[in-house]
Amino acid sequence: MWWFLLQIIIGISFWVPPLFFLVGKCRKKRKISVEGKSVPSLDYAIIVTAYQQVDLIEEVVQSILNINYERYIIYVVADNCDISQLHINNERVRILRPEKVLASNIRSHFYAIDRFERNHDIVTIIDSDNLIDKEYLNQLNAYFAAGYKAVQGVRKAKNLNTVYACLDEAGDIYYRYIDRKLPFDAGSSASLAGSGMAFTVDIYKKCLGEMLIEGAGFDKVLQYELLRRKEHIAFAEQVIVYDGKTAKSDQLVKQRARWINTWFRFWMLGLKMMFRSIVRFDWNQFAFSLMLMRPPLFLMLLITGLVCLINIFVSPWFLVYWGVTLLVFFIFFFGALHYFRADKRIYKSITYAPRFIFYQLLAFVKAKRANQLSVATEHDSGSAHYEIEELRKNK
Numbered sequence: 001m002w003w004f005l006l007q008i009i010i011g012i013s014f015w016v017p018p019l020f021f022l023v024g025k026c027r028k029k030r031k032i033s034v035e036g037k038s039v040p041s042l043d044y045a046i047i048v049t050a051y052q053q054v055d056l057i058e059e060v061v062q063s064i065l066n067i068n069y070e071r072y073i074i075y076v077v078a079d080n081c082d083i084s085q086l087h088i089n090n091e092r093v094r095i096l097r098p099e100k101v102l103a104s105n106i107r108s109h110f111y112a113i114d115r116f117e118r119n120h121d122i123v124t125i126i127d128s129d130n131l132i133d134k135e136y137l138n139q140l141n142a143y144f145a146a147g148y149k150a151v152q153g154v155r156k157a158k159n160l161n162t163v164y165a166c167l168d169e170a171g172d173i174y175y176r177y178i179d180r181k182l183p184f185d186a187g188s189s190a191s192l193a194g195s196g197m198a199f200t201v202d203i204y205k206k207c208l209g210e211m212l213i214e215g216a217g218f219d220k221v222l223q224y225e226l227l228r229r230k231e232h233i234a235f236a237e238q239v240i241v242y243d244g245k246t247a248k249s250d251q252l253v254k255q256r257a258r259w260i261n262t263w264f265r266f267w268m269l270g271l272k273m274m275f276r277s278i279v280r281f282d283w284n285q286f287a288f289s290l291m292l293m294r295p296p297l298f299l300m301l302l303i304t305g306l307v308c309l310i311n312i313f314v315s316p317w318f319l320v321y322w323g324v325t326l327l328v329f330f331i332f333f334f335g336a337l338h339y340f341r342a343d344k345r346i347y348k349s350i351t352y353a354p355r356f357i358f359y360q361l362l363a364f365v366k367a368k369r370a371n372q373l374s375v376a377t378e379h380d381s382g383s384a385h386y387e388i389e390e391l392r393k394n395k
Contacts, residue, residue, distance in 0.1 A: 007307055007318065011325045013294040017178040017332045020287065024185030032146050032236075039145040044072040044137055045120035045201070049108045050128035054081045056244075061088055063131040069138060073120070075112040079103065105194075105218045106208055113205070124198035129244035131158055132196075139238040140198050146234075149203040150226050152180060153196040153239030157343075164252050165245040166349035167356045170337065171297065172245075173346070177336030179291055180235040188287035189226070189233035192219040196241035203231065217262035224269045224292070227285050228276070249359055256363035260296060267293055298360040 046064055050057055057076060064074055074093045078086070080101045088095065096115060102108050109125065122144060126132065133139075136153070143151045154176065157169040180190035197219075199207075207225035208218070226233055246252045270292025277285035294300070304322060311318050337346065 003314065004318065007311075007321070010300075010303060010307060011321065012290075013300055014325045014329050016290050016294070017182055018328055020178070020182035020186040020188070021332075023187065024182060027185070027187055029185060030146070032142050032234075039141045041069075041071055042121040042137075042141055042144060043118070044069075044140075044198075045112070045116055045123045046072055046074045046126060047109055047112045047123060048074060048076045048126045048128060048130075049079070049105060050076065050081055051079045051103065051108075052081060053128065054078055054083060054086055056129050057086060058088060060126065060128060060130055060132075061090075061093055064126070065090060065092065067132065067134050067136055069136075072137060073117060075115070077102075077108040077112050079108050106211060109204075110209070113201070116201075120201055122198050123201050123204055125195050126241065127195040127243065130155075130195055131242040133240035133242075136239060136241070139236060139240075143234045143236050143239075144198075144200070148234040149200045149231050150192075150233045151198045151236050151239065152190045152192050152233055153198075153236050153241055154340075155193055155196045155241050155243040157245045158242035159245055159247060160343055160345050162247045163349045163352045164249060164356065164359075165247045166343075166346045167353060168245040168252070170342065170346045170350065172243075173340050173342055174297070174333050174336045177339060178332060181237070181339075183287055183291060184233075184235040186287060188284045189223070189231075190235035191288075191291060192223045192233065194219045195243070196239065198239075203229075217266055220262060220266040220269065220292075223288075224266075224273065227273065227288050230282070230284070232284060252356075252359050253363045253366065256296075256360050257366040260360075260364055263296055267295075296360070298357045299364070301357070302361075 048057065048060055048064075057078070061074060061076065064072075072092065076088075076093065076095050078095060078097045080103070081097065083095060083097055086095060094115070094117070096112060098108075098111055102111060109123075113123065122140070124137075124140065140151055140153075155172065157165065157172070160166050160169060175191075180193075184190045203226070204222075207222055207229070211218075211221060211225075223233060246255050270289045273285050273292060274289035276282070277289055295303075304326065308319060308322050311322070
């Protein structure tokens with residue numbers, strides 16, 4: 001009996017997206033748009049964080065300066081960087097170089113916050129390899145005008161130049177669908193993605209002002225603190241950031257090692273939130289806790305494969321359950337690619353998924369030492385020079 005119960009528990013993660021999908025279909029969707037509406041022009045602090053690398057800083061800053069908006073200041077935090085080759089001369093840009101190495105997203109963010117030149121309404125976080133859509137801030141305004149204090153946008157790939165980059169984007173699209181769109185449609189919150197996100201300055205300070213988090217994972221703690229305060233994190237499909245995808249196998253291993261390390265460090269937050277949500281009958285927190293506790297996809301698939309192999313000898317009839325479960329997974333995986341109009345190259349790259357999973361297994365082995373191996377993903381500047389207008393054509 002315990003073997004069957006264990007399998008049901010393992011399979012729950014695959015059935016959460018269909019649950020969110022059905023709940024979302026039963027709810028009346030709240031339409032949020034800037035079209036035909038007068039929304040306030042909020043004052044933005046745009047924090048761009050860089051660690052050791054500044055190769056792409058001028059590119060991301062230029063993409064921000066090209067936006068259709070007026071009220072903002074860009075704060076570039078160049079942590080442990082040589083800024084002697086940076087040539088940015090614009091009244092909207094502040095280059096900040098900490099005296100001591102911070103090696104922390106939160107420290108970098110608050111280093112900038114402590115040096116704000118005026119009382120900004122909103123802070124938005126951008127990575128050093130990002131480019132942003134021209135309507136980025138205008139679209140964000142609509143969500144803050146609707147009463148949200150935290151918003152996560154869409155991080156689209158700006159490079160699909162290798163199989164690894166395509167598979168990286170395929171996974172990102174899947175999570176964008178099951179961790180952001182479906183929960184938000186179902187009345188819960190979207191998960192945070194590390195960049196392309198925005199918050200009222202006040203709520204960001206309240207959530208992370210007293211926190212000191214080493215390594216990756218500040219977004220995990222931030223989303224937990226937001227929901228603990230009964231806030232909803234909105235998912236904004238029109239708020240678009242173009243994100244550099246891992247193009248090489250060594251980049252992939254280091255990045256995934258950090259992500260796996262982060263999940264093991266913070267999955268208990270999901271358990272705490274589940275208990276809290278049950279006591280308080282809070283759907284937002286309960287739905288979000290299911291998402292927080294779910295293991296990385298490659299681990300779920302590997303465990304499923306192992307369980308199915310055991311079932312061949314122990315309980316062959318239970319393979320029907322796993323067959324249906326995996327069918328549901330593939331329906332939602334390809335449904336996500338279809339919904340977000342994935343590039344044809346992404347579909348073609350899926351045949352290389354076993355190799356991708358192999359490198360994630362290597363990352364799993366190195367996960368314990370992830371923060372010693374690397375603090376941030378190294379980006380290949382040679383593969384990232386894409387004009388924003390060219391990217392917009394492929395929406």
